[in-house]
Amino acid sequence: MADSPYPEVRCTLNGAPAVLRGHPLTRLLDAIRQTGLTGTKEGCGEGECGACGVLLDGALVNSCLTPLAHAQGAAITTIEGVATGRMLHEVQEAFLECGGAQCGICTPGMVLAAHELLARTLEPTEEDVRVALAGNLCRCTGYMRIFESVLEAAKRR
Amino acid sequence: MIPILDDYQLAVPGSLREALEDLSRHTASRPFAGGTDLMVTLEAGQLPPGRYISLQNCRELLGVADDPSGGVSIGALTTYTAVRNSPRLRREYPLLAAAAGETGGVATQNRGTIGGNIANASPAADTPPVLLVYDAEIEIVSASGTRRVPYLGFHRGYKKMDLAPGELIARIHLPSAAAWLPGRSYYRKVGARRAQAISKVCVAGAIRIEHGAVQDVRIALASVGPTVIRAVRTEDALRGQPLDGDTCAAAERVLLDEIAPIDDIRSTARYRARVAANLLREFLLA
Numbered sequence: 001m002a003d004s005p006y007p008e009v010r011c012t013l014n015g016a017p018a019v020l021r022g023h024p025l026t027r028l029l030d031a032i033r034q035t036g037l038t039g040t041k042e043g044c045g046e047g048e049c050g051a052c053g054v055l056l057d058g059a060l061v062n063s064c065l066t067p068l069a070h071a072q073g074a075a076i077t078t079i080e081g082v083a084t085g086r087m088l089h090e091v092q093e094a095f096l097e098c099g100g101a102q103c104g105i106c107t108p109g110m111v112l113a114a115h116e117l118l119a120r121t122l123e124p125t126e127e128d129v130r131v132a133l134a135g136n137l138c139r140c141t142g143y144m145r146i147f148e149s150v151l152e153a154a155k156r157r
Numbered sequence: 158m159i160p161i162l163d164d165y166q167l168a169v170p171g172s173l174r175e176a177l178e179d180l181s182r183h184t185a186s187r188p189f190a191g192g193t194d195l196m197v198t199l200e201a202g203q204l205p206p207g208r209y210i211s212l213q214n215c216r217e218l219l220g221v222a223d224d225p226s227g228g229v230s231i232g233a234l235t236t237y238t239a240v241r242n243s244p245r246l247r248r249e250y251p252l253l254a255a256a257a258g259e260t261g262g263v264a265t266q267n268r269g270t271i272g273g274n275i276a277n278a279s280p281a282a283d284t285p286p287v288l289l290v291y292d293a294e295i296e297i298v299s300a301s302g303t304r305r306v307p308y309l310g311f312h313r314g315y316k317k318m319d320l321a322p323g324e325l326i327a328r329i330h331l332p333s334a335a336a337w338l339p340g341r342s343y344y345r346k347v348g349a350r351r352a353q354a355i356s357k358v359c360v361a362g363a364i365r366i367e368h369g370a371v372q373d374v375r376i377a378l379a380s381v382g383p384t385v386i387r388a389v390r391t392e393d394a395l396r397g398q399p400l401d402g403d404t405c406a407a408a409e410r411v412l413l414d415e416i417a418p419i420d421d422i423r424s425t426a427r428y429r430a431r432v433a434a435n436l437l438r439e440f441l442l443a
Contacts, residue, residue, distance in 0.1 A: 024167035024211075025199065046197045047265055048353065059238070059267040065196040066268065067189075069169050070213050113263060134352030135262015 011071045013037070014081025024069035028054070028061075031068045032078055039079035039108050043137065050136030053109035054078050060116040062135075079108035082115060091115055091153040100149030102140035109136050114150040124154050160199065164206035173215040173298075177325065181300035184322040186210045190234060191268035193261065194277045218272065218327060221246060227333035230296070233272025233326045237284075238263070240271060249334045252287040252361055255344045259283055262353045272326040275308075278316045278384070281423075283346060285312075285385040286361035289377035290342070291331045298327040305330070312384035340365035343440040346379075347432050349423070356380045357424035360436040364395075371395045371404075376440075380423075381416035381433055390415045391437070405441050409434040 009020040013035065020031045029052045032040050043051030045064050052063040055077040056070075082089045091114045094100065101107045110133060117124055117132035124132070129150045138146060167189060170176040180186055189195055189209040198204040212218065218234040221243045229245060237257035240246055247254045260266060260274070260283040274284045275295070285308075293308040300323060308329070311319050320326070342363040348354025359379035365372040374395045376388040391412040398404040418429035 023162040023165075024169065025162050025165050025196075025209075027196070027200075045200050047193060047261065050262060050264060053264055056267075060264045061268050062193075062264045064200070065193050065265075067167060067192055067196065067211070069167055069211055070192065072169070072213075116263065131258075131352070132263055135264050 007069075009068055009072050011073060012075040014077060018076075020068060020071065022068050024067055026068040027064050028056075028066040028068055028071050028076075029063035031071070032063060032076070037078050037080050041105050041108055043105060043109075048135075048137070049106070050109040050113060050133075051106050053112045053136065055112055055116060058116070058119065060113050077112070077115075079111060082111060089115065090157050091118065091150065094149040094153035094156070095146075098149040098152055099145045100141065102138075106136055106138040106140075110138065110146055114153065117150065118154055118157070121154075124151070126151060160202045160204075165199075165204070166208045167211055168208065169211040169213060171214050173217040173327075176210055176212060176215050177298065177300040177323075179210055180323045180325065183208055183210075188212055188276065188325055190270045190273040190276075191236065193265050193269040194273065194279075212325070218325075224330055224332075226330075227335070228331045231271055231329045231331070233275075233328060234270045235272075237261075237266035237269050237271070237274075240284075241266065249338065250287075250291060250331060252290060252342050252344045252363070253284065253331075256284045256287045256346075256361070259344075259346050259352075265353075271329060275311070275329070276318070276320070276326055278312060278318055280315065280382060280384050281356050281359070281380040282385060283356065283359060283379065286359055286377035286379045287344060288329060288331075289385065289387040290361045290363050290375045291334065292375070294330040294332075295326055296328040296330060297324050299324045303327065309387055315383035337363050337365065340373075341443065343443065345436050345439070347436070355423060358418075358429050358432045358436065360433065360440060362437075362440045364400075364441070366400055369399050371398050371400055376412075376437070378416060378433060381418040381429055383417070386416065388412055388415050395441070400441060402442075405438055408441065409437055412437055 004021045041051040043049035047062045047065045054063045129147050186208040189211045218232040220232050224230045237260050240257035274282050344361045346356045346359040348356050362376045364374045379385045394408045394411040418426040
């Protein structure tokens with residue numbers, strides 16, 4: 001990889017400095033998964049389902065629609081960076097307790113979308129939660145438990 | 158799966174000036190903003206191979222600013238999220254904030270840009286009908302200067318724009334909305350579901366009524382023709398008329414003659430025509 005013809009992308013991945021390599025139009029999704037962080041999922045690959053959601057400088061993005069070049073200098077948070085060591089994030093705890101996760105494919109994106117909502121909204125309403133998660137599809141739970149999980153996480157902090 | 162990336166190049170200039178110089182040297186290059194449309198096209202294997210120029214570092218094209226005219230100007234790289242969160246746009250141009258909030262989900266709104274929404278030239282785009290209602294002007298920049306054109310007429314046909322090689326959309330100017338603020342305005346997008354859908358029909362409108370008659374009105378639609386359109390003949394049928402059932406029925410007939418919806422993967426011409434007329438009625442008789 002040292003003789004890659006493409007410019008290096010220097011960024012922060014879950015708090016640690018990282019260098020990602022690849023064609024500038026490589027999907028950030030693929031670049032992240034190639035580092036071994038496979039928590040970020042590919043669902044639709046066209047920005048409809050939100051399973052590939054990550055935080056780029058704190059903002060939720062679909063990593064399947066983000067070219068690697070746009071991660072230059074950015075702080076990226078994937079689902080692996082949400083917990084602190086073995087301490088789950090309050091959103092993760094709430095998903096566990098309220099049954100917000102089933103098969104798990106949508107969960108990383110749901111958790112990150114909820115994480116972003118809670119970072120910018122002190123006391124979200126159910127409508128706020130619905131809007132924040134509108135870009136995330138789940139084919140298992142029917143959403144109600146996911147919404148409950150996010151509201152529960154908001155209540156606890 | 159993603160196509161062979163070696164067929165593509167992505168340059169990432171460090172400023173607007175560098176981007177314009179790059180564009181003037183490589184006139185076949187195409188601008189690349191948030192990527193929320195182009196990456197989808199790329200992954201579908203439908204993006205034309207060639208050279209693209211990322212506008213990521215063109216900070217000059219970010220943000221909402223006061224215009225000397227009393228209106229507002231919006232940098233082309235301003236994201237939907239920034240549009241939604243702008244206090245001035247929410248207060249004075251509420252239709253734009255509403256449209257930005259109905260464009261995809263949060264992840265799309267965080268990356269997608271208002272300039273990209275115009276330059277992608279989709280007839281189903283969500284913010285362009287609002288820009289038509291607000292009588293926007295487009296500021297276009299190239300290495301050799303800037304020019305300003307009315308947004309009405311900027312789209313010249315399906316995916317055709319008044320934009321030459323080497324030119325970029327720099328800012329969107331909206332004139333003062335003060336005259337419209339006492340009136341009513343309307344934005345409704347009808348898609349397969351409420352969020353994250355591409356529209357089957359979208360109607361934006363603003364109306365001012367004085368002494369029981371329509372003083373002025375503007376109506377624009379998406380997904381009912383090869384470009385977004387301003388329904389000027391429908392507006393003419395309304396101006397000066399009392400806002401009652403007869404006027405509304407007449408306006409609906411003109412609208413149905415003025416739009417040209419088609420059958421496609423998202424809907425049918427018949428459904429689109431019916432819904433467009435219903436939305437017009439909802440707007441007028443609210």
